[in-house]
Amino acid sequence: DVKVTQSSRYLVKRTGEKVFLECVQDMDHENMFWYRQDPGLGLRLIYFSYDVKMKEKGDIPEGYSVSREKKERFSLILESASTNQTSMYLCASSLGAYEQFFGPGTRLTVL
Amino acid sequence: QKEVEQDPGPLSVPEGAIVSLNCTYSNSAFQYFMWYRQYSRKGPELLMYTYSSGNKEDGRFTAQVDKSSKYISLFIRDSQPSDSATYLCAMIWGNTGNQFYFGTGTSLTVIP
Incomplete structure (x- = not known):
């Protein structure tokens, strides 16, 4: 089974802090994605990567950056966290186009 | 107008009922249509996918695509309490991530 793990299930940060969300997949997938999910x-797609050191902006990249130094790891960085970035963050990976395997999510609260 | 529209519900049905979940979309270029299921406090998981128009059946689940009406459906027969989850439709027209569009999800509860 494909496994996508995320570094934290719950995270509480203060406004202005730099926040790192880590995602690791164990199936040698080329593509990795970061989404946020809001009621x-x-x-909504933030960033995706189709190869190491490659990244593409999604629909809402503002306030975020990403890093993919190794194939299995895709990091999402909030340079200066703001309260409107309070959300559920989901990482996914895929080999093909239509099946994405999601991690359990990180619920981030910015105070 | 959103690319993909989905009624958020919530939908509550008795065990054994037939459930119909629906999405409409605006972009006629979409080619692959997917349904994901998301249990509480978990990430979404792929339930079914179809390519172009037609029906696809998998056990108690049937996915239907009507490209002429830009309308997709997921039917669940003999619904079970374990089907209680949020169901998200998704569609893509290309093979890169930025062309992947999700509906907002429909919350379903099946009451024993």
Whole structure:
């Protein structure tokens, strides 16, 4: 079974802090994704990566950056956390186009 | 207008009922249509996918795509309490992540 793990299930940070969310997949997938999920808005793509050191902006990249130094690891960085970044963050990986394997999510609260 | 529209519910049905979940979309270029299921405090998992129009059946689940009406459905027969989850439709027209569009999800509760 594909396993996608995320570094934290719950995280509480203060406004202005730099926040790192880590994601690791164990199936040698090329593609990795970061989404945020908010009530009434669904899943929105922040960034994705189709290869090591490659990244593409999704629909809502503002305030976020990403890093993919190794194939199995994809990090999401909030340079200066703000309260409107309080959300559920979901990482996913895929080999093909239509099946994405999701991690359990990180619920981030920014105070 | 959103690319994908999905009624958020919540939907509450008795055990054994037939459930119909639906999404509409605006972009006629979408080619793959997926249904994901998300249990509480978990990430979504792929339930079914279809390519282009038509029906696809997998056990108690049937996915239906009507491209002429830009409408997709998921039917659950003989619903079980274990089907209680949020169901998200998703669709893509290309093979890169930024072309992947999710509905907002419909929350389903099956009452024993």
